[in-house]
Amino acid sequence: MTHSLKDRWERSLQNNYGTPSIVLHRGSGAEVWDADGMRYLDLLGGIATNLLGHGNSEISSAIAQQASKLSHVSNFYMHEPVIALAEKLQSFTGDHTARTFFCNSGAEANEAALKLSRLTGRTKILATDGAFHGRTMGALSLTGQPSKRDAFKPLIKGIKHVPFGDIGAARKAISKKVAMFIVEPIQGENGVVVPPTGYLSELRALTSESGVLLAFDCVQTGMGRTGQWFGYESSGIVPDIITLAKGLGAGLPLGATIALGLASQLFTPGSHGSTFGGNPIACAAANAQIAIIEREGLLASNRAKGALLKENISQIEGVDLIRGEGLLLGIVLKQPIAKHVQVRLLTQGFLTNATSETVLRIAPAFTISETQLTEFISALTKELRHG
Ligand SMILES: Cc1ncc(COP(=O)(O)O)c(C=O)c1O
Incomplete structure (x- = not known):
């Protein structure tokens, strides 16, 4: 060096x-x-x-073109790249009720999911041992790795971790007091740990029975990395919340919290926000990248x-x-x-x-x-x- x-x-x-x-x-x-x-x-x-x-030259020129036209507008105004990207993500979910909130990172996407879940009126959250959901205090509270958490205690109260892949443990922990169960479809930072077949669909059944929001953190497994747009798709089920970041912005900081069904109505004006979230340049880069992935059959x-x-x-x-x-x-x-x-x-x-x-x-x-x-x-x- x-x-x-x-x-x-x-x-x-x-x-x-x-x-x-x-x-x-x-x-x-x-x-x-x-x-x-x-x-x-x-x-x-x-x-x-x-x-x-x-x-990538197409992405570089999409970034340059957008930067020369309109680089940042705040969330007081609309712009086309953010709408086009939200529409694309909605189409990937296959659910017309899907609505997206944009932010800048995976931790922020999970923070938004956490806040959104509180608006159900319930406060308890379930997450899994070994999970990684980010380093900000809310996302860290969801993270199931003591080595990353311990120095920063006390963390947010009411969050319990259950063993990843253990549907019996999930069944015991889920109740009508729980607002959200958040899980990575494949645990990335924990060493690419794949849950047993049927785990995600059984979680869907259990959370639906108790009115618990099921959130899939697809920050690492999303945007096509697993060979599908979202890392949970082989389970054949639909969650209430999907979080994205990492690959979404084609190298620029961009995160997303997609809420589906009733969850998509929980945020109302003033609930949440981000200065840079959904920034035109990051969205233009994301749109160019999606077009290439689709065109090239990646x-x-x-x-x-x-x-x-x-x-x-x-x-x-x-x-x-x-x-x-x-x-x-x-x-x-x-x-x-x-x-x-x-x-x-x-x-x-x-x-x-x-x-x-x-x-x-x-x-x-x-x-x-x-x-x-x-x-x-x-x-x-x-x-x-x-x-
Ligand atoms: C599954 C998952 N969630 C959240 C995060 C946090 O993302 P960020 O570093 O963008 O805050 C990561 C980062 O590795 C991740 O893998």
């Missing part, structure tokens, strides 16, 4: 991320280059965020690439199993060496992420080529054989 940048980082930024080991300088598709000109294959995509990779290709990765990686010596859907995958290793493997792969030009000692997560751009995937599979095979 260029020392002066490391020094400047440490002298000017807070230490909440530590000091990253490389400086990225530019990118193209699924490749990035560091400040010294070394090329990396980006298997992480800005943590499941850069859906179309780096430097949902289907994500499913195919995911299947190819699963088939090849599951056969690698040292891999216990591979889980996830589409291009959100967790490679579970037989030995607790994932952090070491992440560092070794980095030195060989591959960006991956160890979510724990045993799980390596990958979430590449939808546009990554089969040749690039094969390059990664070979590197991982070699690393696990000799590492």
